[in-house]
Structures are given as C-alpha cells and as structure tokens.
Amino acid sequence: MTETTISRGMPFWVPRIRSWLGIAAAASFVVASVMALFWAPTDAVQGDVYRILYVHVPLAWLAYLAFVVVFLASVGWLWTRNALFDAIAVASAEIGVLFTGLFLVAGSIWAKPTWGVWWTWEPRLVTTAIMFVMYVGYLLLRGLSTDFSRRATRAAVFGIVAVIDVPIVHLSVLWANSLHQLPTVLRASGSPALDSSMLLTLMVSLFAYTLIYAYFMSARVSLEVARQERLWTRT
C-alpha cells in the first residue's frame, strides 16, 4: 500500500447531519407506513394485498440507486484514488444487497396470492436474482485481498461492469414476454398509470426509503472510513 498516493477522509458535514437525517427518515417512514396500510384505497382488482407494493417498489428503486452509486464511486476511486470513494462503494453495495434481498422477499410474498406461486422463472425475477448474486459476489470479492489498493481497484472494476444488470432488470419486462407487470410509473408512453392517491402514497414511500438509504449510507460510510483509518494506523 502506498499511502502517499491515496487521499482520504470524511467530509466534516456528514456526521453533523446524520442525526437530523435519522429523525427525518423515521418520521417520513411512519407517515409512509400509515398511508400505505390505511390511507391508500383498496385496489379494485387485487384487493388489499397490493399494499405490499408500497414497500416492494421503493426498495427496488433504491436497490437500483444503490448499485448506480457503487458504479459512480467505483469510477471515482479509479479516477482520483480517494479512499472515500471506496468506502462509499462498499457501503452502497452492502445496503443495495439488503434492499435487493428484501424486495425479492416482499415481491415473492405478493406473488403467492396474486400469481399463485412464490417464484417463477420469468425475466424480471431471474435478472433480479442475478443482480442480487452479483453484488453478494462483489462483497465477497473484497475479502480476497488484504492490500487496500488492490482490493479497491478489483472491486471498482467489478462495480463498473456489474451495473449493466440494472437497466437489464428494469427493461427485462419490455424485452421479453413476462408475467411481471410492465412499468407503471416510469413509462416511456406518458404519465403514471395509477390512481392519484396511490401515486402520492408511492411517492411518499419512495421519499421515506430514500431517506433511510441516505441515513444508512452516512452511518455505514463512517464505519468504513474509521476502518480505513485503523488500517493506515497499523501500517
């Protein structure tokens, strides 16, 4: 490890805003949960079970975001050799794996009463499962080397290549015959295809889960920066 060529350090404002971020995330999470469970109207076709989508969809979007952040941070590390980018990448990958696992589980629980099966080998589900395994692999890859630069560079290359699965997951329902429904909000053909109160609930849920992601990121990046500091202190 060549310490002189690696810059590092946490922006001073991150720990300062974390407690406010936590309060905002918790408050919006409560509002989003009440809206999802009690305020949003019952779906005419699916009944109340569609309420699961108020956790499934935000977690899916946040998983996409998390892996795009891994991609951007990986580019940042290769470009600047600032260790903070590596901390951001590993933090976002870990949280992305958590969110992907959870949206797979929530989706599976929704699928059983709706489709009649817990799991089916259709394009959206398979590409999502591949995405989950790829980022678990990303985290495992980081354990293969104890040399900081080598580990960060290998992980960055993997993080840049793996992001290709994100658009594949999102567009898989358009490219192939799929049991999974087509995009409802991010549609190429126009405005979102759902009731305005349902859309509002979804947006509030998305906002709440984004704040949760941001809070988790601030805490996890701080942990990783502290770990880097201990590493450099030892060497």
Added chain:
Amino acid sequence: MDPNLIFIVAAFAIVWGALLAYLISLRARGA
C-alpha cells in the same frame, strides 16, 4: 377481513424487521 391479510402482515413485518436489524448492526459496529 381481507383473506390475504397474513401476506400483507408478513411482508411488512419482514421488511421492517430487516431494516431494524440492519440499523442495530450499524449501531453495534460503532456507527
């Protein structure tokens, strides 16, 4: 009562529980 209530409760409980568990793990690691 909705016959699928158990699925709704299970999905929310698993997601909330996992997020809480991750928060506790962050705290336990020193965040």
